[in-house]
Amino acid sequence: MEIRLLEAFLAVADELHFGRAARRLGIAQPPLSQRVQRLERELDVRLFDRNRHGVSLTPAGTEILDHARRVVAGADHITRLAHGIRSGDSGTLRIGAVGSAFYQALPQLLAPSREQLPHLTLTVREMETPQQLDALLTAELDVGLVRPPARRGLRSRTVWQEPLVVALPSPHPLASATAVTVNDLAGEPLVLFPRASGPGYWDQLDALLRQAGIALEPAAEADHVTTMLGLVALGAGLGLVPASAQVLQLAGVRFRPLTPRTELPLAAVINPDTLTPAVDRFLSTLPAEPVRPEGPA
Known part of the structure; x- marks a missing residue:
C-alpha cells in the first residue's frame, strides 16, 4: 500500500470535499479521486459516501481513519529520521570514556552536543583506554575519550587537560x-x-x-x-x-x-575508516583547543 493513497484518504476525510483536498495536496481532483478509489479497491471497503449533498465518511472509513493517521505519521517520522542519519543530526552515537572523565570533563564536553544535536542519542560507557582503542578498531565504538597516545590508524585530538x-x-x-x-x-x-x-x-x-x-x-x-x-x-x-x-x-x-x-590530557579518538556523519557532527561540537579547567597550580 502506497503512503500517498493514505494521504489522499486523510485529506478528503479532513476536508470532506474533493476539490479542497486536491488543492491541499497540490494535485488535480481526478488523480485524487483515482487514489481514493484505488485505496478502496485494495482495502475492499467503501471509505466515503458521495452524493449531491457532499462527502461523508462511511463507518469503515471512520474506523480506519485513526490507524491511517498513525501510519502516515510513522512514515513521516522514518523519513525525517533517515534524513537526520544522513546529515548526522540524529541516530545513536556510541561513546567510550575513561572513568575519571565522568567527574568533570564529560559533563562539559558533551553539553554542546546535547544542545546543538538534540535528536542525536549519546550512549556513554566507562571503559579503560586500551579497551576503547580495541573497540574503535572493531567498530564497537564511534568515539573514545582516552588518555593518549592512541594507536596507529586512529585519529586523535586532545580536548581536555x-x-x-x-x-x-x-x-x-x-x-x-x-x-x-x-x-x-x-x-x-x-x-x-x-x-x-x-x-x-x-x-x-x-x-x-x-x-x-x-x-x-x-x-x-x-x-x-x-x-x-x-x-x-x-x-x-x-x-x-x-x-x-x-x-x-x-x-x-x-x-x-x-x-x-x-x-x-584527555583525547577524543575516532577510527577514520568507520567515520559517519554523526561522528563528524559530534566532533564539530568539541572544543578546537583543549579545555583547561580551573585547578590547583
Whole structure:
C-alpha cells in the first residue's frame, strides 16, 4: 500500500470535499479521486459516501481513519529520521570514556552536543583506554575519550587537560603542605593505575619521576580512581590522580597540588575508516583547543 493513497484518504476525510483536498495536496481532483478509489479497491471497503449533498465518511472509513493517521505519521517520522542519519543530526552515537572523565570533563564536553544535536542519542560507557582503542578498531565504538597516545590508524585530538594532584592519607605529614613536589615523592609508597589499564598515564608519571631520579615502583595498583583513593585512605600510599577526582571527597583523604604543574590530557579518538556523519557532527561540537579547567597550580 502506497503512503500517498493514505494521504489522499486523510485529506478528503479532513476536508470532506474533493476539490479542497486536491488543492491541499497540490494535485488535480481526478488523480485524487483515482487514489481514493484505488485505496478502496485494495482495502475492499467503501471509505466515503458521495452524493449531491457532499462527502461523508462511511463507518469503515471512520474506523480506519485513526490507524491511517498513525501510519502516515510513522512514515513521516522514518523519513525525517533517515534524513537526520544522513546529515548526522540524529541516530545513536556510541561513546567510550575513561572513568575519571565522568567527574568533570564529560559533563562539559558533551553539553554542546546535547544542545546543538538534540535528536542525536549519546550512549556513554566507562571503559579503560586500551579497551576503547580495541573497540574503535572493531567498530564497537564511534568515539573514545582516552588518555593518549592512541594507536596507529586512529585519529586523535586532545580536548581536555587538567593538572595532576597528590592524594594523601589525612595523617600524612605532607597533607598539611601547600603543595607536594615531585622530589617529595622519593621514598613514598605510591598507589597507581596498572600500566595495562592506563599506559599513557603510567608513561607520563614514569618520565616525570625519572627526571627526579625516582623509580616508578608502586606499592599498590587499582583499576579505578575510587579504589585508588580508598587505598590511600587506608594508608597504602600516595595517589596521583586528575584534579577533578577531588569531587569525590573521601573521608581520610587530602588532596594537594603537584609541583611542577603536570597536566593529564584527555583525547577524543575516532577510527577514520568507520567515520559517519554523526561522528563528524559530534566532533564539530568539541572544543578546537583543549579545555583547561580551573585547578590547583
